[in-house]
Amino acid sequence: MTLHRGHHFTQVPGPTNIPERVLNAMNRQAVDFSRPDSLAMLEGLYPDLKSVFRIEAGQVFIYAANGHGGWEAAISNVLAPGDRVLVPETGQFGRGWAEAAKALGVEVEFLEGDWHRAPDPAALAERLERDRERAIKAVMLVQIDTASSVNSDVAAFRAALDAVGHPALFMVDAIAALGAVDLRQGEWGVDVAVAASQKALMLPPGLAFVGASEKALDAARANPRERYYWDWTRRLEREHYRWFCGTPALQLIFGLREVLDMIAEEGLEAGHRRHARLAEAVRRAVAAWSEGGALAFNVPEPVERANTVTTIRAPEAVGGEAIRRYCRDHFEVSLGGGLGRLSETTFRIGHMGYLNPPMILGTLGALEASLKALNVPCGDGGLAAVTDWLAKTAPSPD
Numbered sequence: 044m045t046l047h048r049g050h051h052f053t054q055v056p057g058p059t060n061i062p063e064r065v066l067n068a069m070n071r072q073a074v075d076f077s078r079p080d081s082l083a084m085l086e087g088l089y090p091d092l093k094s095v096f097r098i099e100a101g102q103v104f105i106y107a108a109n110g111h112g113g114w115e116a117a118i119s120n121v122l123a124p125g126d127r128v129l130v131p132e133t134g135q136f137g138r139g140w141a142e143a144a145k146a147l148g149v150e151v152e153f154l155e156g157d158w159h160r161a162p163d164p165a166a167l168a169e170r171l172e173r174d175r176e177r178a179i180k181a182v183m184l185v186q187i188d189t190a191s192s193v194n195s196d197v198a199a200f201r202a203a204l205d206a207v208g209h210p211a212l213f214m215v216d217a218i219a220a221l222g223a224v225d226l227r228q229g230e231w232g233v234d235v236a237v238a239a240s241q242k243a244l245m246l247p248p249g250l251a252f253v254g255a256s257e258k259a260l261d262a263a264r265a266n267p268r269e270r271y272y273w274d275w276t277r278r279l280e281r282e283h284y285r286w287f288c289g290t291p292a293l294q295l296i297f298g299l300r301e302v303l304d305m306i307a308e309e310g311l312e313a314g315h316r317r318h319a320r321l322a323e324a325v326r327r328a329v330a331a332w333s334e335g336g337a338l339a340f341n342v343p344e345p346v347e348r349a350n351t352v353t354t355i356r357a358p359e360a361v362g363g364e365a366i367r368r369y370c371r372d373h374f375e376v377s378l379g380g381g382l383g384r385l386s387e388t389t390f391r392i393g394h395m396g397y398l399n400p401p402m403i404l405g406t407l408g409a410l411e412a413s414l415k416a417l418n419v420p421c422g423d424g425g426l427a428a429v430t431d432w433l434a435k436t437a438p439s440p441d
Contacts, residue, residue, distance in 0.1 A: 054406045055379040056189045056219065056352040056393030058241040058248055061298075065245060068301035069294040076291060084300060085286065091303040095221065095311065096236055096254040098228040104278055105299075106251040107292040110218040110239035113251030114143040116273040117235045120255070120263040121212055124148030126180040129211070131167060131200070132156035133184075134191030135383035140183055140216055147268075152179075158191040158385060161347040164203040171209040181212040181234075186226065187219040190382035192354035192391065194224075194347055201232045212259060218242055221252075222306060223318040223351045223395045234259040240295065243318070243351060243395040245302050249295050315350075320436050321394050321403050322350040327428040328407045329355055335420030337361075341389055351395035352379070356388055361417055363390035366410075369417055374409035400433050 053060060074081055092103040106112055122128065122144065130141045131154040141151045154170060156162045167182065182204065187194050197215055204213055214235040217226050221236070222243035228236050236254040240246035255263070255275060263275045271277070272288050279285075306314060326348065332338045341354035357363035363381050367390050370376045379391030392410070394403065407429055414421045 049375070052376040052402065052406055052409070054393050054402075055377055056242070056391055056395065057239075059243070059245060059393060059396035060398065060402075061247060062245055062301075062305065062397045064305070065298045065301045069298040071294070071297060073293055076293060085291065085296070088296070088299060088303065091307070092252060093254070095303070095306060096228045096238075096252075097226060097230065098233075098236075098254050098256065100229065101254065101256040101260060102275070102279065104253045104255065104275060105287065105291075105296075106253070106273070107249060107287070107295075108251040109241070109248050110216075110237065110251060111139075111143065113218070113237040113239055113253055114140050114216070115147070116251065116253050117214060117237050118144050118147050118149065119268060119270045119273045120253075120275050121214075121235060121259050121266060122147070122149050122181060123266055123268045125150065127152060127178050128181045128183050128214075129154060129167070129170060129179050130183045131162035131185075131195070132158075133162060133193045133195055134158045134188030135385070136188045136190055136216065136218075137185045138383065140185060144183065158188075158193065158383075159342055160344065161193050161195050161342075162200075164196065164199040167200060168203040168207050171204065171207045171211070174209065177210060179209070179211050181214050183214045183216070185216040187217075187224070187349040187351055189219045189352055189379075189391075190354070190385060192342055192349045192352045194342075194349040197226065197233065198231045205232070212262060219349070219351050219395070222311075222314060224349075225315055228254050228256070232256075234262075240299070243314075244299075245305070245396045246295060246298050249292055250299060317398075318350045318395060320433075321398055321400065322348075322353070323436075324400070324403050324429045324432050325353050325392055325394050325407065327432050328411070328425040329353060331424035331428040332411070332414065332421040334424070335422050337420045338414075341385065351393070353392045353394065354381070354385065354389050355391070357390055358419055359388070361419055363388065366390055366413060366417060366419070370409055370413040373416070374413060376406055376409040378406075378410070404429065404433075 221238040240250035241248040337358040339356040381389035
């Protein structure tokens with residue numbers, strides 16, 4: 044029997060690592076959430092969440108749900124059966140959000156795309172220009188598709204909507220983005236933004252968040268669809284138990300309070316810079332390994348690669364699953380598997396949330412050792428490229 048020592052590294056793109064102080068914050072008995080101090084804590088969550096979403100007007104809602112629940116909350120509030128939406132294709136999760144809309148009776152039209160490229164805002168503008176009757180009620184964009192690691196330019200899509208003067212709601216899945224990369228919901232005119240706890244927000248799965256603009260809130264008030272648990276109008280009532288449609292997920296809420304404090308302490312933009320630096324470290328390793336001819340980025344264009352997850356194309360003779368299995372079983376590092384049409388050909392490195400350079404170095408070192416053990420041509424420059432980058436971008440000595 045193999046005896047393992049030390050921590051197992053979990054570098055999948057969700058669930059991510061949970062800080063010890065967040066675990067400690069959740070490790071408590073249940074409380075009466077109607078007490079004045081509990082109500083003050085609950086009320087304080089909302090302005091702090093709005094600062095993370097970067098939305099001043101409108102409201103952020105908290106659900107006991109995962110990201111798929113966040114999808115359904117967003118769709119059911121602003122879209123009615125028979126409404127038409129336009130979905131730029133980004134990967135498995137763009138497809139998944141569209142399937143959630145279809146299940147709720149919404150008619151979905153895809154802007155067909157390539158799971159290796161970011162969607163084109165110009166294609167959106169061209170399609171909306173042809174929508175003379177304004178039949179399209181919403182555009183549903185995934186900011187970072189966790190399966191493909193495609194990064195979409197949210198601000199450019201907003202500009203495309205504005206360029207043709209189309210009134211469609213702009214809805215963004217920011218599940219693999221919020222807290223790690225820039226999202227300016229108010230400034231960029233995002234009407235609905237969806238996020239979840241288990242990504243860059245450093246919590247266990249179980250909370251979903253939806254940011255709604257005033258335009259989206261108006262659409263929800265006018266929406267004839269019957270809904271109960273997801274309903275925004277109920278959650279805007281003054282009674283505290285309405286905010287969560289019943290009892291809140293208190294232990295997760297205590298953890299959320301700690302996470303929001305940690306984000307404020309680091310600074311939201313400083314957190315974005317940390318993610319960008321560590322993502323580039325991963326990309327430099329992958330670029331060096333790719334010189335061996337066996338590995339490649341799933342997203343060839345550098346500007347279209349995400350800062351929270353990197354999807355890597357594996358050699359056909361070995362396969363991504365064999366690389367993942369070896370890395371997990373022999374080096375105690377869990378990586379993400381391929382999803383959807385990429386399931387047989389890729390594996391993924393998650394790099395978001397509670398993460399620092401030693402964790403990245405350990406992950407990449409274990410992966411390089413696994414590649415060599417499996418005789419995957421990868422050269423010897425991966426870790427050198429990473430350490431050079433981290434040294435180059437380290438703070439200057441005092």
